[in-house]
Amino acid sequence: QQQVKQSPQSLIVQKGGIPIINCAYENTAFDYFPWYQQFPGKGPALLIAIRPDVSEKKEGRFTISFNKSAKQFSLHIMDSQPGDSATYFCAASIGNNAGNMLTFGGGTRLMVKP
Amino acid sequence: DVKVTQSSRYLVKRTGEKVFLECVQDMDHENMFWYRQDPGLGLRLIYFSYDVKMKEKGDIPEGYSVSREKKERFSLILESASTNQTSMYLCASRTTGRGHYQPQHFGDGTRLSIL
Numbered sequence: 001q002q003q004v005k006q007s008p009q010s011l012i013v014q015k016g017g018i019p020i021i022n023c024a025y026e027n028t029a030f031d032y033f034p035w036y037q038q039f040p041g042k043g044p045a046l047l048i049a050i051r052p053d054v055s056e057k058k059e060g061r062f063t064i065s066f067n068k069s070a071k072q073f074s075l076h077i078m079d080s081q082p083g084d085s086a087t088y089f090c091a092a093s094i095g096n097n098a099g100n101m102l103t104f105g106g107g108t109r110l111m112v113k114p
Numbered sequence: 115d116v117k118v119t120q121s122s123r124y125l126v127k128r129t130g131e132k133v134f135l136e137c138v139q140d141m142d143h144e145n146m147f148w149y150r151q152d153p154g155l156g157l158r159l160i161y162f163s164y165d166v167k168m169k170e171k172g173d174i175p176e177g178y179s180v181s182r183e184k185k186e187r188f189s190l191i192l193e194s195a196s197t198n199q200t201s202m203y204l205c206a207s208r209t210t211g212r213g214h215y216q217p218q219h220f221g222d223g224t225r226l227s228i229l
Contacts, residue, residue: 009154032215043118043204043220044157051215089156101147101172102218104156 003027004092006105013080014113021075021108023090028071030092034102035064035075038087047088080112116141118221120205126227133192135224137205144210146188147218148180151202163188195228
């Protein structure tokens with residue numbers, strides 16, 4: 001049973017487009033929502049994260065939008081580039097649990113065409 | 115820069131073999147994790163360790179065990195490998211300093227095939 005559902009599984013956009021990846025969660029105790037980016041042959045790396053006390057967070061071309069009432073959050077990539085082609089994972093955790101274990105979504109493989 | 119090193123990039127083993135996957139981190143992190151990554155299922159936690167000699171089961175511990183005798187090293191053991199354990203295995207580490215929201219740092223993975 002996946003506690004964090006991610007969609008779509010794959011996404012193709014043209015350079016300059018704005019891919020949007022969506023995640024939904026069930027557990028209202030989650031209070032930390034990171035996104036990880038994974039390039040082929042590499043391990044995932046933290047891209048950006050948000051806590052539910054804000055509705056939006058921007059870091060460069062990457063933006064997380066958070067809707068607490070709907071229990072949904074999404075990643076937007078502005079002015080996408082071929083170098084953004086990677087697999088993206090959303091995740092959620094409960095901050096006060098020991099080890100801060102992350103529950104991951106199923107991943108989205110993004111391809112940005114030149 | 116944090117470095118998490120997994121001993122093998124690719125590994126091929128036979129059904130029934132005992133398999134060891136090794137992971138070493140160089141940042142004195144307290145927490146270490148083992149995940150398996152399968153298409154469409156994301157990353158699923160197998161085991162994690164709070165600190166030396168401490169371990170907790172994750173979501174899918176069946177068929178696996180772990181060992182953490184030294185702080186920098188966390189080993190995943192497949193007691194009797196089966197074909198359904200063919201997967202990409204990822205190790206991660208994390209510090210507990212400066213609050214609960216520290217990122218996990220991942221190795222580049224071991225792609226394990228069980229024949």
